[in-house]
Amino acid sequence: MKQIQRFRLLFLGGSIGLSMLLTHLFGLILGLGLFLSAYIGFIVYTRKRGSNTLNSLGLSNSNSDTATNKGQHANNNISGGSKITYICLSCGRKVSGRTCRKCGSRMKKAVF
Ligand SMILES: [Zn+2]
Numbered sequence: 001m002k003q004i005q006r007f008r009l010l011f012l013g014g015s016i017g018l019s020m021l022l023t024h025l026f027g028l029i030l031g032l033g034l035f036l037s038a039y040i041g042f043i044v045y046t047r048k049r050g051s052n053t054l055n056s057l058g059l060s061n062s063n064s065d066t067a068t069n070k071g072q073h074a075n076n077n078i079s080g081g082s083k084i085t086y087i088c089l090s091c092g093r094k095v096s097g098r099t100c101r102k103c104g105s106r107m108k109k110a111v112f
Pocket of ligand 1: 088091092103105
């Protein structure tokens, strides 16, 4: 964990320093172009390695979103399986306990 934080700081500082150096050396537009290509190269490099470096840097939000979506689907599959669930008769919400959490009704029906 500490190594990742150090790597993140190193990466941020290095990227800022590199961008400043490149813009200083090659002018603003060319330097920014070089910096962006290096940045994209770094992203492709880490993605090819299949490491969690991108996740730790917060660069792959879409990946984490799909991961959470998959988790939700898995949960739906579990609840839609052999386990019996109850649905509130007054508001239609899933009831996990004895009474509905939303409206407090005890009227519920079993769903297989
Ligand atoms: Zn209810």
